[in-house]
Amino acid sequence: LMAPFFIGSALAEERKVDPMAAGLLAVAAFMTVTPYSVGEAYAVGANWLGGANIISGIVIGLVVAEMFTFIVHRNWVITLPSSVPASVSRSFSAVIPAFIILSIMGIISWALTHWGTNFHQIIMDTISTPLASMGAVVGWAYVIFTSLLWFFGVHGSLALSALDSGIMTPWALENIATYQQYGSVEAALAAGKSFHMWAKPMLDSYIFLGGTGATLGLIIAIFIASRREDHRQVAKLALPSGIFQINEPILFGLPIIMNPVMFIPFILIQPLLAAITMTAYTLGIIPPITNIAPWTMPTGLGAFFNTNGSVAALLLALFNLAVSTLVYLPFVVISNKAQGVIEQEESEEDIANALKF
Numbered sequence: 001l002m003a004p005f006f007i008g009s010a011l012a013e014e015r016k017v018d019p020m021a022a023g024l025l026a027v028a029a030f031m032t033v034t035p036y037s038v039g040e041a042y043a044v045g046a047n048w049l050g051g052a053n054i055i056s057g058i059v060i061g062l063v064v065a066e067m068f069t070f071i072v073h074r075n076w077v078i079t080l081p082s083s084v085p086a087s088v089s090r091s092f093s094a095v096i097p098a099f100i101i102l103s104i105m106g107i108i109s110w111a112l113t114h115w116g117t118n119f120h121q122i123i124m125d126t127i128s129t130p131l132a133s134m135g136a137v138v139g140w141a142y143v144i145f146t147s148l149l150w151f152f153g154v155h156g157s158l159a160l161s162a163l164d165s166g167i168m169t170p171w172a173l174e175n176i177a178t179y180q181q182y183g184s185v186e187a188a189l190a191a192g193k194s195f196h197m198w199a200k201p202m203l204d205s206y207i208f209l210g211g212t213g214a215t216l217g218l219i220i221a222i223f224i225a226s227r228r229e230d231h232r233q234v235a236k237l238a239l240p241s242g243i244f245q246i247n248e249p250i251l252f253g254l255p256i257i258m259n260p261v262m263f264i265p266f267i268l269i270q271p272l273l274a275a276i277t278m279t280a281y282t283l284g285i286i287p288p289i290t291n292i293a294p295w296t297m298p299t300g301l302g303a304f305f306n307t308n309g310s311v312a313a314l315l316l317a318l319f320n321l322a323v324s325t326l327v328y329l330p331f332v333v334i335s336n337k338a339q340g341v342i343e344q345e346e347s348e349e350d351i352a353n354a355l356k357f
Helices: 002-014 019-032 051-073 086-093 095-114 119-133 135-151 161-182 185-190 200-206 215-225 229-243 248-253 260-282 301-306 311-345 348-354
Strands: none
Touching: 002 019, 002 051, 019 051, 019 095, 051 095, 051 119, 051 161, 086 095, 095 119, 135 161, 135 200, 135 260, 161 185, 161 200, 200 260, 200 301, 200 311, 215 229, 215 248, 215 260, 215 311, 229 248, 229 311, 260 311, 301 311
């Protein structure tokens, strides 16, 4: 429900109309087209309110905001005298747009129900399902673009949350359901079932080691190779959070964001670790994801619990951590040298001028 509200309100604010009214209308429209049927009970199924329907929430948020803008700009609203308090006037001004929008959504919902389907199912069949069938493409896109977006200061995981909560997390839930149904991975495979490799916990276990860009490896590389006290101090401060997969201290403290020296390792390390993990999975060295541990689990432990106790998974996670450390090592040395050259070229006068306000 947050998706239609925030998408609708943000677009309405951009269009210079009431964002709160548009956001609430988007939520109401979402619920209007949602089936109220769980077995024989008149209720909303939790499956329609989960991450799998975030795309339909986004679509409804955009459509409702545009409809609301269209109606308001044509002044199809109730206008009260200026003596009426603004809060009351705003409430009445949204009545006619709400009636029109929800009536249209109600008609759409009724028609789709008559045809044996619903809005969310259509969105899943036309958008989510084709994306899901592209399994590896979705996974690789997420792996590549999370770090690329972060490098330019955009929170990659949030920007790509539709792929996470809408596709890869449901894959993990499907894996868990299959595992629980058959009791083991071997029994499920023997019964002809398959598991999704690109389930979201897989990325947390083997690729996002210390956060986006496997920056726990960078922290270790700094401790090994850096001779700069400021870099080592940042690494010390970033280590506790990095162990638990939170890497903002190193991203902003070193920094990595907009740092040309760190561009190559930060962008390439995730595809490299993904390739290693995919190879290990294909060769049967590690089992599929059959559990969802908290994403903040330390490196190794997350892989162990996400695979229901696979030692091979734990060892692969530690191996990937070692690989990420080796990848970052030469760039830590280069960063040290580059920073030294910059400091030598800066005169005391340049530094004093830079510190002036």
